[in-house]
Amino acid sequence: MSGDGATFAGVDGAVCDDLGLVHIGNPMREQQLLDSGAAVAPLGDRSVVTVTGPDRLSWLDSLTSQALTRLLPGESTELLVLDPQGHVEHAASVVDDGETTWLITDAGRLEALVTWLTRMRFRLRVEVADRSGDTAVVGGTASAVADLASSAVWRDPWPEVSIGGWGYATGEGHPGAGRDWAEAIVDREELRRLADEAVAGRRRIAGRWAADALRIAAWRPRADSEADGMTLPHEVDWLRTAVHLSKGCYRGQETVAKVHNLGHPPRRLVALQLDGSDAVLPEPGAIVRREGEEVGRVTSVARHFEQGPIALALVKRSVPIDADLIVDAGDDTVAAVQEVVVPPDAGRTAAPPRLPRLSRRT
Known part of the structure; x- marks a missing residue:
């Protein structure tokens, strides 16, 4: 074990890997503590890039x-990097703090993002830096992370529809409504202090499993989970917070505009309430079936402290909203309600107005 995992290995009950703290024995209780603001979660699966x-x-x-030219110091937003066909890459x-733009991204995509940004600098006055070696990310409610010695704090705008954005999911009754989630960028010394306080019993912490369960329950997409190389922002409701529909040109914009204005995304994100009568949980990537036919794939899955087993999945747009679904789980299957x-x-x-069809003269 190395890195963030070693930092928290001494916490009683901690289960860690190379990315960091997974859980401390009771992920359900950790979810409750995180949700109430009584704990914070070191997020070893998140990494930091700075642009100066x-x-x-x-x-x-x-x-x-995203439209960023007028981003104010301390204002939080999010962006997507799309390929020329409009698929989500990052x-x-x-x-931004007025001097530095801080980007928090999935650790598994960090190297590729830094490489791409560096390649795109040309002659502009910008510098891109991988800060994963000297910083870490800690998540929790805004009040829970407020006392951490941080370089910057990002407050999740989800699920509010940002200026220039568009929400496909229901506004009223959205499960993410009122979501209070923030991520603080701290240095490695502060992360070690956090671990020492947890060992001494002066700080409650939670693992990243707990943080991910709260994300899934809020229908919140994440690149590592919901972006499979073919994902369009529309399919996972990412126009809500990560896309400005009336800003200037960028790679993939034509597809974003065409699908939003003239077409329909070929797939759609659904939340699945999974049958909890057995202890079986499907894995991310598990096949979703309707009447035996494959209609989609699970992207994220968790056991939630209130809802039980839940998942997010991308399914074909044509799947009826009331269809009974079955999810593969190893040699078993799990019933799911979408x-x-x-x-x-x-x-x-x-x-656009339909032009009348011109009939052929006879």
Whole structure:
């Protein structure tokens, strides 16, 4: 074990891996503590990139899905890096302090994101730095992370619809409504202090399993889970917080506009309430079936402290919203009831007039 995992190995009951703290024996209780603000979660699966220089915000604006030129110091948002066909390649949480733009991204995508950003600098006055060696990310409610010695704090805008964004999921009754989630960027010394306080019993902490369960319950997409190389932002309701629909050009914008205004995304995100009568849970990537036919794949799965076994899945747009679904779980199957996150009629917000068909003269 190395890195963040070694930092928290001394905490009583801690289960760690190379990315960090997984859980401390009772993920359900950890979820409750996180949700109430009584604990914080070291997120070893999150990494930090910084962009400095006077051109940093306009440069990021030109490359990504978010409008950043006028981002105020301390304001939180998020961005997507899309491929030319509009598929999600990277996602990053964004906060700027007036001198540095801090990006929080999934650890598994860090190297590729840094490489791509560095390649795109050209002659602009920007510098890109991988800060995973000297910083870490700690999550929790805004009040829970407020006393940490941090370089910056990002407050999750989800599920509010940001300026320039568009929400496909229901606004009223959205399970993420009122979600209080923030991520503090701390140095390694502060992370060690956090571990020492946990060992001494002066600080309650939770593992990343607990944090992920709260995310799944809020229908919150994440690149490592919901972006499979073919994911369009529309399919997972990411236009809500990560896309500005009326900003300037960027890679993939044409697809974003066409699908939103004239078409429909080919897949849609659903939340699954899984049958909990057995102890079996499907794995991410598990096949979702309707009447024996494959109609999608599970992207995220967890046991929630209130809802029980839950999952997010990407299914074909054509799957009826009331269809009975079955999810493969090893040699077994698990029954699932879907909740609509992105409705089948998402998109086609523009209604161009139909031209009358010209009949052939006789």
